[in-house]
Amino acid sequence: MSADGEERRLHVFALETRDSARMRGLSSFQWASAIVFGLVVALGLAFRAEHVGTAALIAAHTAFGFSAAWRIVMAVASLKPSPIAPEPARLPSYAVLVALHDESEVVPQLVSALSRIDYPGHLLEGFLLLETHDQATREAIEAVTLPAWLRVLVVPPGSPTTKPRALNYGLARCRADLVTVYDAEDRPHPLQLREAAARFSGDVSRRLACLQAPLRVLRVGPSKSPMFDRQFALEYAALFEVMLPGLARLGLPFPLGGTSNHFRADVLRAIGGWDAHNVTEDADLGFRLHREGWRMDVITRATIESPPGDLQDWLPQRVRWMKGFMQTWGVHTRRPWTLGARGGLSLVMTLGMALAAAAAHAPSVAWVTASVLVAAVMGLAPATPPGAMAILTCGMVCAWLTIGIGARRAGLRCGLRAMIESPAYWSILTLAFGHAVWRLISEPFLWDKTRHRPDVVPDAGPEGSARPISIR
Numbered sequence: 001m002s003a004d005g006e007e008r009r010l011h012v013f014a015l016e017t018r019d020s021a022r023m024r025g026l027s028s029f030q031w032a033s034a035i036v037f038g039l040v041v042a043l044g045l046a047f048r049a050e051h052v053g054t055a056a057l058i059a060a061h062t063a064f065g066f067s068a069a070w071r072i073v074m075a076v077a078s079l080k081p082s083p084i085a086p087e088p089a090r091l092p093s094y095a096v097l098v099a100l101h102d103e104s105e106v107v108p109q110l111v112s113a114l115s116r117i118d119y120p121g122h123l124l125e126g127f128l129l130l131e132t133h134d135q136a137t138r139e140a141i142e143a144v145t146l147p148a149w150l151r152v153l154v155v156p157p158g159s160p161t162t163k164p165r166a167l168n169y170g171l172a173r174c175r176a177d178l179v180t181v182y183d184a185e186d187r188p189h190p191l192q193l194r195e196a197a198a199r200f201s202g203d204v205s206r207r208l209a210c211l212q213a214p215l216r217v218l219r220v221g222p223s224k225s226p227m228f229d230r231q232f233a234l235e236y237a238a239l240f241e242v243m244l245p246g247l248a249r250l251g252l253p254f255p256l257g258g259t260s261n262h263f264r265a266d267v268l269r270a271i272g273g274w275d276a277h278n279v280t281e282d283a284d285l286g287f288r289l290h291r292e293g294w295r296m297d298v299i300t301r302a303t304i305e306s307p308p309g310d311l312q313d314w315l316p317q318r319v320r321w322m323k324g325f326m327q328t329w330g331v332h333t334r335r336p337w338t339l340g341a342r343g344g345l346s347l348v349m350t351l352g353m354a355l356a357a358a359a360a361h362a363p364s365v366a367w368v369t370a371s372v373l374v375a376a377v378m379g380l381a382p383a384t385p386p387g388a389m390a391i392l393t394c395g396m397v398c399a400w401l402t403i404g405i406g407a408r409r410a411g412l413r414c415g416l417r418a419m420i421e422s423p424a425y426w427s428i429l430t431l432a433f434g435h436a437v438w439r440l441i442s443e444p445f446l447w448d449k450t451r452h453r454p455d456v457v458p459d460a461g462p463e464g465s466a467r468p469i470s471i472r
Contacts, residue, residue, distance in 0.1 A: 015272030018334060019288065021327040022277040024444065027334035060360075061391050067353050068391075068398040074246030075405055082245070082300055085202030087194060092201065094119060094193050095176035095265065096126035096150070099166040100137050103184040106452045107140035110184050115147050118190040119197075125176055126150035129166040132157050160445040163258075164274035164281035171273050174265055182303070183259040185452040188213070189301035196262040196299055209267040209294035210286070212248075213260035214240040214302040216410050220455035225310035230418055231425040232307045232314070237406030238399075240302075243350075248297045252346040253290030253339075255283035255328070260303040267294060277445050278331070280324025283351060287332050290343045302410075308450055315432060316448035322358060322429075322436030325351045327444070355433070362430030364392060365423050396423070 017023050026034070044052040096114065103110070114126065126149050130137055141152055155169045167181060178200060182188060196211045217233035240257065247254040261282065271292050274281040289296060308314045329351050336344050400419055407414035439446065 015275060019272070019331060020275050020277055021279075021284070021331055021444070022275075023331075026330075029336075030330075030334060063353075063356065064391050064395050067349070067357070068395045070349050070353075071243075071398040071402045073250075074243050075402055077246035077249040078242050078405075080249045082248075082298055083199065083202070085198040087198045088201035091120060091123055091194070091197050092177035093123045093125070093175070094197065095170075095174040095179040096124065096182060097129065097167055097170040097174075097179060098127070098182050098184065099129045099163045099170075100134070100184055101131055101161075101163070101166075101447075101449060102134060102137060103452060104136040104140035106184050106454050107137060108144050109454050110182075110186070111141075111144050111146060111150075113187040114150060114182070116190045117188065117193060119193045121147070121149050123176075124149035125174065127153045127170045127173065129170050130154050131161060131166070160277055160447070162276055162279065162281075162445065162447045164278065165276035167281075168273045168276060171265070171268060176265060178262060179265045179268065180262045181259055183305070183452075185306050186259055187218075187304040188260060189303065192260070192299070192301040192303065193262075195301050199297070199299060200262075200264065205295070207293065207295045208297060209264050209289050210256065210296045211262040212240075212244060212254075212256055212296065212298050213262070214244075214298065214300070214410070215257050215260060215305055216240070216302045217307050218304045219307060223307075225307075225314075227421050227425065228310055228314050229307040231421060233410075233412055234403045234407060234414065234418060234422075236305075237410040237412055238402045239406070240298075241406035241409040242402050245298050247346060247350075251295070251342070253287050253296060253343050254346060255280070255325075255350055256286040256296070258282045259305075261285075262299075275331075278324055278327050279320050279445070279447055280328060283324060284328045284331060287328070287339060287343060287347060290340075290346075291332075291338050306452070306455065309453070311428075313451055315428075315435070317450040318429065318432040319435040319439060320448040320450075322355065322432050323440050323444070325355055326436060326440050329355065357426075358429040358433040360430075361423075362427040365427045368392065 018027070041052065044055070096117070098110065098114075100107075100110075117124070124147075126147070128141060128146075128150065130141075130152060132154055138152070138154075153170060153173065155166045158165065171179065178193075178197060180193065180196070192213055196213070199211055200208060215236055217229070217236050219229055219233075223229050244254050258280070267289075271288055271294075275284050275288075278284045286296060308317050329347070332339060332347055336347075339347060400422070403418070403422075404414050439448075
């Protein structure tokens with residue numbers, strides 16, 4: 001087999017080009033949709049220009065009103081508890097994949113966390129996936145004692161140099177029934193694998209292909225960026241404690257988190273593994289599973305992560321997420337009918353609304369702020385349309401409600417400070433959105449690395465003790 005053929009077999013499996021972010025052009029359907037939309041707008045401007053702006057405003061109001069209602073629906077749906085399955089008499093074999101890239105700082109912490117996994121050692125296999133040039137991480141691994149079931153795999157040189165490409169290399173070598181993915185900074189609950197194994201074994205439909213564990217943010221030690229830490233923790237709480245459970249209870253697909261997803265290994269191989277060219281391979285995979293007729297759900301035992309840090313660390317991570325959402329949107333709107341009505345609805349209300357909201361946050365806040373300041377200077381009432389203000393206010397209230405419910409479930413303290421900070425934090429998402437658009441054009445497959453730092457040791461004094469992020 002040629003080198004190119006080996007690369008294809010190991011890293012993209014059976015994934016077709018049209019189903020991958022590797023294809024950068026528009027499909028025939030996307031071109032036709034863009035042309036029709038452009039013609040409608042052009043004709044409207046030519047013959048009824050005064051109505052075009054009104055129609056756009058009504059469409060925006062409708063979209064954001066529907067988004068607010070969607071949050072309420074998810075909050076109500078998430079009240080239904082996850083199924084409880086008894087542990088099977090015979091546990092399935094399990095593989096653990098961890099893709100590492102310049103992670104020498106956190107290797108001891110990672111190995112310590114993986115060593116605490118409570119699962120029979122003879123049923124476990126684990127791979128620390130390294131790039132060939134990453135000598136520092138390799139040396140850090142050699143300096144610690146690995147569990148007997150965990151070993152190092154070096155990914156051969158190739159392109160693109162991304163986490164999903166490394167994961168595909170590991171998947172090709174797994175022999176286990178189930179497989180899970182962790183990140184370098186993760187601290188999974190020791191019993192998480194047992195809970196997932198029980199749920200898979202108890203699935204009588206045999207259509208359950210993936211389980212997502214909740215991700216919770218825990219700061220250990222003092223913070224240099226308390227606002228970013230708080231808001232990041234709240235985002236995770238709203239997503240993993242409310243939105244994803246709600247989607248799962250309604251039987252809708254959802255974008256997976258980048259870590260702590262548990263798969264049936266045979267299904268993962270059959271659908272083509274991860275898309276090596278998509279920088280949010282997790283979001284893409286959730287919808288691809290649904291398209292192939294598989295089901296996803298959530299479990300309860302969480303994985304603890306550290307917040308990314310200040311703007312310098314937060315922004316590259318968020319730019320990558322936004323760029324990957326755009327890639328995933330582009331891939332799954334090439335043939336949207338393959339997702340079905342339920343899949344299409346979920347795609348629009350998760351990735352679509354996330355991108356639309358990120359683009360609109362800063363302009364909306366700027367518009368309201370400018371209206372109020374100008375009116376105050378002139379001694380007049382703000383000239384903001386009541387309907388628009390009502391929609392904006394409703395959206396913020398529903399967002400805060402979702403955040404508050406998620407924070408309570410995650411064990412976080414949420415209060416007035418977080419509510420006051422949130423519009424400013426949401427506005428920074430617009431900065432990430434703008435960066436992501438440019439990077440999608442100029443460097444679509446570049447993986448913006450998030451630096452992970454080791455936690456402060458617990459005996460480093462009062463400020464070094466582990467504690468949930470305080471949100472007041």
